[in-house]
Amino acid sequence: MRKIIEKFLRYLEVERNSSHHTIISYQTDLEQFSDFLENQDENNGEEPDPGSVTRLDIRLWLGELSGNGLARSTIARKVASVRSFFKYCFKRGHIEKNPAHLLIIPKQEKRLPQTIKPVDIESMMELASGDSSSEIQNRSILELLFGTGIRLSELTQLNLADVDLHRSQIKVLGKGNKQRIVPLGTHALHSLKKHLEHRTVLYGSRTDGDAKIAVYLAPGGQRIYARFVQRVVKSFIERVSEVSQKSPHVLRHSFATHLLDAGADIRVIKELLGHTNLSATQIYTHTSVEHLKNIYKQAHPRAEH
Known part of the structure; x- marks a missing residue:
């Protein structure tokens, strides 16, 4: 999975012309998700295959993030990262079914921007x-x-x-x-x-x-x-x-x-x-x-x- 993540990051840089900050954010989120999957009992610490990831796996990860007290805005960003990654995997033929296709991004708190008088x-x-x-x-x-x-x-x-x-x-x-x-x-x-x-x-x-x-x-x-x-x-x-x-x-x-x-x-x-x-x-x-x-x-x- 990590090799495909590297390909996805190169795709963001070369084809999507994404900023360095955006690429680092995607990398952090996807590596964190990969670590979570490796620690699941069925994987026994081994690197998972993207094709074996289910929607339930993603929801369990998001549940853990929420339980750790992460802000909804942070979780929303991580959901967006995972959705983009699996959309890429599906289009490039790495997976037969997209587990993140119907994943809903949590609504973020609407905070008014602070200003100086x-x-x-x-x-x-x-x-x-x-x-x-x-x-x-x-x-x-x-x-x-x-x-x-x-x-x-x-x-x-x-x-x-x-x-x-x-x-x-x-x-x-x-x-x-x-x-x-x-x-x-x-x-x-x-x-x-x-x-x-x-x-x-x-x-x-x-x-x-x-x-x-x-x-x-x-x-x-x-x-x-x-x-x-x-x-x-x-x-x-x-x-x-x-x-x-x-x-x-x-x-x-x-x-x-x-x-x-x-x-x-x-x-x-x-x-x-x-x-x-x-x-x-x-x-x-x-x-x-x-x-x-x-x-x-x-x-x-x-x-x-």
Whole structure:
């Protein structure tokens, strides 16, 4: 089964053009499922054959995951991984019957995205003011994440060739390797220009060819990586806001919600965020409704009584 899993992962990479993050998630889920099957009494620790897997086997595994306290969103992802794998096996002739064909993905909890208030965003940017090259870069990272709504992966992959200061825009590589153009606002543009003027000061012992074409750099001088950006963002958000989530994605949520609150067309927001379907963007309309409700309660004399 593990050899077929490897073939499936190569299929995702080569034919489906899936992201590295997606492939790692599939690999983790399928290896976990394979381990579960090997530990079943009928397999006696031996590697199972995909053709011998039944729908009951899958349901027992999902029951164990639920019993271990995994969130419904995590279980839903694992169900999707197993369904995709067995669909691949069936189409490629590795199995005669698809045991995951009628498997239902658990409904996920609908959680509204957390956002940071505009006044707190302003405070955060003031805190990020500094004259050293690393402080200038931190400010640019915050301004770009909030000012454009790009994903963390899109920021870390950003190259110098993707920046067009003359047109005030950047080119980003989104999910599925889809490119899109994102405009830069005044603050993001100014901050990015300043960073590019001081960027080479960040070169270090780990600066290689890839780092020299990257927009942002980590302390060792190599291309910036996700964990470093997460630490930077968290360190600033926790000083200005009480939101429980303090990640780069919160700035993306804030970008979309503030645009919607200001009257921007949701279809334009969809394009800016790089969403394939409008349904992915519509969650921000719920956040905006909550914002309207709060204003109503505060302002209307008969709203609370």
